[in-house]
Amino acid sequence: MSAIILLLIVSISVxxxxxxxxxxxxxxxxxxxxxxxxxxxxxxxxxxxxxxPEQTHIKPKS
Amino acid sequence: xxxxxxxNSIHCFHCGEECGAEVIYxxxxxxxxxxxxxxxxxLNETGLCxxxxxxxxxxxxxxxxxxxxxxxxxDEEKIIKDLVRFRNDSxxxxxxxxxxxxxSSCLWLLENLHKLDKHIISCKVNFERxxxxxxxxxxxxxxxxxxxxxxxxxxEPYISFNDIDRPKTMVxxxxxxxxxxxxxxxxxxxxxxxxxxxxxxxxxxxLLQIFRYISLVLSLPVLLYASSEFYVSxxxxxxxxxxxxxxxxxxxxxxxxxxxxxxxLTQTGSGYLDSMSGIVFFMLAGxxxxxxxxxxxxFERDYTSYFPVAVTKIKEGKETIVTLDKIALDDxxxxxGQELIPADxxxxxxxxxxxxxxxxxxxxxxxxxxxxxxxxxxxxLSSNIEILVIRExxxxxxxKLWNKDEQKEHARKEKYxxxxxxxxxxxxxxxxxxxLTTIYWWNVDPSRIWNAVTSILIIACPCGLLLxxxxxxxxxxxxxxxxxxxxxxxxxxxxxxxADHIVFDKTGTLTxxxxxxxxxxxxxxxxxxxxxxxxLAKQSTHPLCRSISKWxxxxxxxxxxxxxxxxxxGIEGMVNGDLIAMGSVEYVTGHKESGKDSCVYLAxxxxxxxxxxxxxxxxxxxxxxxxxxxKDHRISVLSGDNNxxxxxxxxxxxxxxxxxxxxxxxxxxxxxxxxxxxARSVMMIGDGxxxxxxxxxxxxxxxxxxxxxTFTPSxxxxxxxxxxxxxxxxxxxxxxxxxxxxxxxxxxAMYNVVGLYFAVHGGLQPVIAAILMPCSSISIxxxxxxxxxxxxxxxxx
Numbered sequence: 001m002s003a004i005i006l007l008l009i010v011s012i013s014v015x016x017x018x019x020x021x022x023x024x025x026x027x028x029x030x031x032x033x034x035x036x037x038x039x040x041x042x043x044x045x046x047x048x049x050x051x052x053p054e055q056t057h058i059k060p061k062s
Numbered sequence: 063x064x065x066x067x068x069x070n071s072i073h074c075f076h077c078g079e080e081c082g083a084e085v086i087y088x089x090x091x092x093x094x095x096x097x098x099x100x101x102x103x104x105l106n107e108t109g110l111c112x113x114x115x116x117x118x119x120x121x122x123x124x125x126x127x128x129x130x131x132x133x134x135x136x137d138e139e140k141i142i143k144d145l146v147r148f149r150n151d152s153x154x155x156x157x158x159x160x161x162x163x164x165x166s167s168c169l170w171l172l173e174n175l176h177k178l179d180k181h182i183i184s185c186k187v188n189f190e191r192x193x194x195x196x197x198x199x200x201x202x203x204x205x206x207x208x209x210x211x212x213x214x215x216x217x218e219p220y221i222s223f224n225d226i227d228r229p230k231t232m233v234x235x236x237x238x239x240x241x242x243x244x245x246x247x248x249x250x251x252x253x254x255x256x257x258x259x260x261x262x263x264x265x266x267x268x269l270l271q272i273f274r275y276i277s278l279v280l281s282l283p284v285l286l287y288a289s290s291e292f293y294v295s296x297x298x299x300x301x302x303x304x305x306x307x308x309x310x311x312x313x314x315x316x317x318x319x320x321x322x323x324x325x326x327l328t329q330t331g332s333g334y335l336d337s338m339s340g341i342v343f344f345m346l347a348g349x350x351x352x353x354x355x356x357x358x359x360x361f362e363r364d365y366t367s368y369f370p371v372a373v374t375k376i377k378e379g380k381e382t383i384v385t386l387d388k389i390a391l392d393d394x395x396x397x398x399g400q401e402l403i404p405a406d407x408x409x410x411x412x413x414x415x416x417x418x419x420x421x422x423x424x425x426x427x428x429x430x431x432x433x434x435x436x437x438x439x440x441x442x443l444s445s446n447i448e449i450l451v452i453r454e455x456x457x458x459x460x461x462k463l464w465n466k467d468e469q470k471e472h473a474r475k476e477k478y479x480x481x482x483x484x485x486x487x488x489x490x491x492x493x494x495x496x497x498l499t500t501i502y503w504w505n506v507d508p509s510r511i512w513n514a515v516t517s518i519l520i521i522a523c524p525c526g527l528l529l530x531x532x533x534x535x536x537x538x539x540x541x542x543x544x545x546x547x548x549x550x551x552x553x554x555x556x557x558x559x560x561a562d563h564i565v566f567d568k569t570g571t572l573t574x575x576x577x578x579x580x581x582x583x584x585x586x587x588x589x590x591x592x593x594x595x596x597x598l599a600k601q602s603t604h605p606l607c608r609s610i611s612k613w614x615x616x617x618x619x620x621x622x623x624x625x626x627x628x629x630x631x632g633i634e635g636m637v638n639g640d641l642i643a644m645g646s647v648e649y650v651t652g653h654k655e656s657g658k659d660s661c662v663y664l665a666x667x668x669x670x671x672x673x674x675x676x677x678x679x680x681x682x683x684x685x686x687x688x689x690x691x692x693k694d695h696r697i698s699v700l701s702g703d704n705n706x707x708x709x710x711x712x713x714x715x716x717x718x719x720x721x722x723x724x725x726x727x728x729x730x731x732x733x734x735x736x737x738x739x740x741a742r743s744v745m746m747i748g749d750g751x752x753x754x755x756x757x758x759x760x761x762x763x764x765x766x767x768x769x770x771x772t773f774t775p776s777x778x779x780x781x782x783x784x785x786x787x788x789x790x791x792x793x794x795x796x797x798x799x800x801x802x803x804x805x806x807x808x809x810x811a812m813y814n815v816v817g818l819y820f821a822v823h824g825g826l827q828p829v830i831a832a833i834l835m836p837c838s839s840i841s842i843x844x845x846x847x848x849x850x851x852x853x854x855x856x857x858x859x
Contacts, residue, residue: 008276011253019242026235031235032190033190036187
């Protein structure tokens, strides 16, 4: 029985990790634009595109 | 001649357009204009020519270049402050709307912007929204220079008055979070419930109890967080005294949870937490699908999106750039060619040729002289003019028209979907069954009342109706969008299905707004003269001259001497030895004569040769479309134009339809109101600002857009001009929506009846609930998608 409890804890924590990963990806804006990433993926990176601007720096408008 | 033909089929290396007579040959490549060549050179120098490999002729035609000081207003500190998203000591973040973005090459080039200027730190494109987030070092490059840089490679940012002091709307992600959380909880609860379904060894009952408690904990996020959408919507509608579909759903979710908690705590059963979280998950999925918005389209545009951010004000002979809201009465402002007039005013310098098609739908530009009044919304076509402002921006004729119906907006469109009405009946039926069961068990075995009644309320949740509705709506929206018909929201589907009176605008909706349909009447033109005429017409920016030039097909070219243009009147000049004059009767012959203004007269060496008659070019398949629509709609046409086309139009759409001419924006609005008195629901199809009032007033307003870059006034739906002939099929598709929802609902109701059978007997096993719930949801999905896709296939959309 203790094995089942242990497995239960493991399985729920693994699932929670995936949930967190999902929440992170939504927060990161990965679902905002579903057209450009597939295109961007196919470009040859002769030199990599410079860092992607941080999404968090949004100026609060009064 | 043979050489000519070969030359004509040469396509520009940059933009892919036909080069015409003058091919610019450089770097072993052909270009149609110096603008295109310049872009190529910029890219070549910086090693960005991969641009052309990603998609063929991906460039944007640069024949029409922006005025050099067009972005001068971006040097103004106040405007910069209003536009930028973020700024610190070293860098500035700005989001530009670049309507020209159209292919993967665009994306690649813009994201390599830092190679063109080392002060640009990064550029990230959002393709759906056609926006570029640019980060640059403002100590090295100014905002104006950034705008000019993107313009120089063909992506001119569109900056309007609307961009100022309006916070950027962020995409709402809350539903996606909720969907994720509900999915997580649902799947885990389902796993933990397996022992309940399959049975468990007597000795392990303690384990079962642990599982139940974990399920209870997992169901809390579903109850408290994921379902909050439904609580809010139900509470809002109850406050307004209306029972919408979310109310019985909330009731059912709460009762399911309450009963489950009771069963688990008293150790009498396992509850129905799996069913509860499952249904919340499916309903959220349906809503996410249905609410998928088209980020690139804007259904809420008002006049501020059309107006420029800043204008040039002239004060004591000095030009200063001020934002639009700073313009006061009696200011003198300078309007450049091709600019929109932002406020009503009197012309104090220069001759104006104003295109009011935007405001009132007239297809021909009108001439205005010094001292005459011009109205906001007109577009100045010829050279620069100065106007004295007589009414501020917020007070102008156009703006007032907009504000007038702003107030109405709140009062109307409070229509409820048939789904809510249906769910109401459903709720009453369920309540009566619950009451009857109570009475029955009261007499037979009162201890089972609680069990039986809660089971009924759980099973009889109208979630099947909600599910089928959201999934069918989502699917229809997607199908229509694939065909170039973008609806603002799901409610619009029903609105379109209900309309029984369709009103068309003429200019720009039924017609293309171009003047390619030219008939020449008069003496025959020798080919040399013809090409000379084309050459002369090419010199003018007047739309009619452009069409003549296209019609006559420019030849080898030639020198033009003594060219003279009187805006709004005509042009003359000496081409290869022929003195040619074209224009109005008065201009060409000198006699005043009242003729229709859709003619251009032609004289060679002072002798009248003939005239060009312009006819509106109608879009393809209009008569067929109207014939189809007439079967169950009334058809009307409201035109801002004069009645020159009356005969042709009534032939096309039939004599029994109402056709009204000379309708200003206000008249159109009133006409719609009149029609609403006699019709169940009026649908208006128009374009441009002149229809804006009517589009809002109508029960359903559809604006027609030439391509996705065109700005459309606020409306319920945006229709691609090329898809206009399919309108009757789109309407049929929308009408089919109700039938699919009902079919799916009846099927789900059958599941409910089976469930109810068990419930009224007071013995609803969790396993039965666990089987019924997903089965009913999945069959609803299959029916919803299957039927609506089948119908779309049959309609060939």
